[in-house]
Amino acid sequence: MVALTDFKKISDYEWKIPSNYRSDMRVPVRIFSTRKMLEQSLSDLSVEQAINAATLPGVVGSVVVMPDMHQGYGFPIGGVAATDFSTGVISPGGIGYDINCGVRLLASQIPYEVVKNQIQSLVIALDHHCPSGVGSEGGIHLCLKELDEICEDGSQWALKNGYATKQDLRRTEENGCIPGANAKKLSERAKKRGLPQLGSLGSGNHFIEIDLIEEIFDEETAEIFGLQKGNIAVMIHCGSRGLGHQVCSDTVQSFQKTIHKYGIKIPDRELVCAPLNSQEGQDYLAAMRAAANYAFCNRQVLAHLARKAFEQVLAGKFKNWQLYQVYDIAHNIGKIEDHLVDGELRKVCVHRKGATRAFGPGSSGIPDEFSKTGQPVLVPGSMGTSSWVLAGTKASMERSFGSSCHGAGRLMSRQKAKKTIRGDQLKIDLEKKGIYIQAGSMSGLAEEAPGAYKDVDQVIEAVCGADLARKIARLVPLAVVKG
Amino acid sequence: MTPDKPEGYLEIEHTADISLRIWASTLKDLFKLAVEGLNSIIEIEVDDTDPGNFQEFCIEDIDLESMLISLLNECNFKIQEDNLCAKISELLIEKEKISGRLCLKKIKSVRKEIKAVTYHNLKINHTKKGYSVVVVFDV
Numbered sequence: 022m023v024a025l026t027d028f029k030k031i032s033d034y035e036w037k038i039p040s041n042y043r044s045d046m047r048v049p050v051r052i053f054s055t056r057k058m059l060e061q062s063l064s065d066l067s068v069e070q071a072i073n074a075a076t077l078p079g080v081v082g083s084v085v086v087m088p089d090m091h092q093g094y095g096f097p098i099g100g101v102a103a104t105d106f107s108t109g110v111i112s113p114g115g116i117g118y119d120i121n122c123g124v125r126l127l128a129s130q131i132p133y134e135v136v137k138n139q140i141q142s143l144v145i146a147l148d149h150h151c152p153s154g155v156g157s158e159g160g161i162h163l164c165l166k167e168l169d170e171i172c173e174d175g176s177q178w179a180l181k182n183g184y185a186t187k188q189d190l191r192r193t194e195e196n197g198c199i200p201g202a203n204a205k206k207l208s209e210r211a212k213k214r215g216l217p218q219l220g221s222l223g224s225g226n227h228f229i230e231i232d233l234i235e236e237i238f239d240e241e242t243a244e245i246f247g248l249q250k251g252n253i254a255v256m257i258h259c260g261s262r263g264l265g266h267q268v269c270s271d272t273v274q275s276f277q278k279t280i281h282k283y284g285i286k287i288p289d290r291e292l293v294c295a296p297l298n299s300q301e302g303q304d305y306l307a308a309m310r311a312a313a314n315y316a317f318c319n320r321q322v323l324a325h326l327a328r329k330a331f332e333q334v335l336a337g338k339f340k341n342w343q344l345y346q347v348y349d350i351a352h353n354i355g356k357i358e359d360h361l362v363d364g365e366l367r368k369v370c371v372h373r374k375g376a377t378r379a380f381g382p383g384s385s386g387i388p389d390e391f392s393k394t395g396q397p398v399l400v401p402g403s404m405g406t407s408s409w410v411l412a413g414t415k416a417s418m419e420r421s422f423g424s425s426c427h428g429a430g431r432l433m434s435r436q437k438a439k440k441t442i443r444g445d446q447l448k449i450d451l452e453k454k455g456i457y458i459q460a461g462s463m464s465g466l467a468e469e470a471p472g473a474y475k476d477v478d479q480v481i482e483a484v485c486g487a488d489l490a491r492k493i494a495r496l497v498p499l500a501v502v503k504g
Numbered sequence: 505m506t507p508d509k510p511e512g513y514l515e516i517e518h519t520a521d522i523s524l525r526i527w528a529s530t531l532k533d534l535f536k537l538a539v540e541g542l543n544s545i546i547e548i549e550v551d552d553t554d555p556g557n558f559q560e561f562c563i564e565d566i567d568l569e570s571m572l573i574s575l576l577n578e579c580n581f582k583i584q585e586d587n588l589c590a591k592i593s594e595l596l597i598e599k600e601k602i603s604g605r606l607c608l609k610k611i612k613s614v615r616k617e618i619k620a621v622t623y624h625n626l627k628i629n630h631t632k633k634g635y636s637v638v639v640v641f642d643v
Binding site: 065067091092093094095098114117118119155156210213214223224225263266269270273274277278281289290291293431432433434435436437462464465 | 515517518519520521522565566569570573574577581584585614615616617619620621622623624625626640642643
């Protein structure tokens with residue numbers, strides 16, 4: 022087991038495990054964390070998993086880990102690893118089963134004080150319009166041709182079919198469509214799973230939340246992002262549903278043989294990979310991008326349904342009840358990007374697993390209006406705690422492949438959460454605090470209790486202390502639809 | 505292995521996902537119990553009025569671990585897409601092939617969704633007491 026003494030302290034918010042810690046490591050591991058959170062993380066396998074990721078062929082710079090890290094499978098959640106585009110590998114386990122799981126934030130000009138008596142009606146309407154829960158299916162009936170279009174065009178499909186605005190797409194990572202996706206690379210099973218699920222939230226830690234923008238830390242940037250203190254906002258957290266899960270399962274299975282073909286040695290079978298420049302690597306990249314585009318479109322349709330819910334409750338009673346997009350980000354993804362590695366600009370595949378892109382000012386690939394501020398970084402908390410809007414920094418480009426944290430990060434197992442927290446009591450406790458809950462399952466609610474997560478404010482302190490991002494706004498939950 | 509019972513499955517601590525330890529005296533029982541363990545995690549309620557259907561299966565892969573994961577993914581797919589709960593009624597295990605029959609029954613309700621069955625630190629262990637494995641499920 023790794024001990025605190027194995028780390029070299031770089032600063033109060035940065036720790037390093039040198040590449041000679043284990044003979045098979047190719048690069049160091051850098052962990053952005055406070056000492057207290059790092060000590061917490063040593064209680065599970067997350068640091069070992071980061072060390073394992075540092076053995077991947079062609080990995081460059083350092084494996085970077087965020088303070089919301091926790092044990093996953095293969096990679097740790099909160100991990101970022103970049104592999105050289107020409108000589109490196111792509112690892113589906115470094116991206117995750119829920120490909121392009123991500124977060125969308127919709128802001129409004131609706132003051133909480135004006136609509137506070139409508140919050141319960143709004144969450145009931147959101148729950149009604151946005152299908153959620155185990156096995157949930159969307160209301161859009163797709164044919165295979167449409168599914169292929171969604172996988173290759175992403176949110177462009179939603180725009181063409183009346184589920185999006187041009188601003189929605191401009192304010193989505195990759196404009197809601199990663200080029201190079203190929204629906205022909207999806208298995209029949211992946212397509213079968215994707216057909217009925219567009220516009221559904223799913224279960225687990227996915228949610229739709231109504232928030233109050235409680236505090237602004239940078240007025241100028243908040244205005245550019247469209248955030249105003251005292252107004253309400255809607256946050257959506259979900260991904261590519263069964264289609265994405267199947268793409269990852271299919272590939273992890275087939276790559277078990279691929280690693281032998283290419284003579285790749287890995288310390289954990291979940292880290293299977295293929296050279297990026299191999300047919301197998303390219304096929305996965307094309308399928309993964311197709312699943313990512315499905316996820317962008319899925320969140321777009323959910324945003325459309327959220328707007329319908331707001332219209333149903335508020336139209337005719339209040340002025341300016343519309344929801345407009347702040348940004349949409351992926352936090353389980355593999356992206357081909359250019360980054361400075363040891364002073365040299367290199368094309369790399371950045372695996373972000375439970376980590377958010379946090380491009381700083383002047384970066385290419387972010388909307389023009391964010392060119393001076395850096396992109397919005399959306400960090401959901403847990404049901405009863407704050408969520409945060411941060412902005413990417415130049416330092417994140419230099420130190421973390423333009424990445425930051427993705428949430429609070431789990432602290433307690435689901436098993437323990439269910440044993441120590443009762444879902445029905447939690448619902449009552451949250452409602453006493455003024456947070457309305459719509460949940461399909463009380464045991465599912467207990468598993469996702471705020472107490473099962475780290476303190477998101479400490480996570481924010483660490484990433485901002487390390488200068489990977491800066492604070493723009495803090496949001497508090499008013500109502501939650503839990504999948 | 506859990507000494508007080510010759511075979512079984514038990515959920516063990518995992519920060520975010522579900523980790524299941526399965527143990528049995530024979531390899532065949534280990535596979536059967538792994539499928540039962542999956543059904544238990546998902547909290548399936550089977551439609552008892554359904555007499556069930558049998559379906560043959562055959563999985564070929566590079567080793568036992570890969571065949572176990574394929575089988576569990578197959579059963580998970582049947583739950584999610586076909587609304588059917590699988591139990592192994594017959595099983596033949598060869599070096600790089602497993603085959604047999606699944607008994608499939610309609611599902612009344614499920615309470616949890618498994619995204620995938622992972623290969624994380626996967627190793628089927630064989631000792632004098634029998635076989636054991638820990639499987640991590642992504643939820």
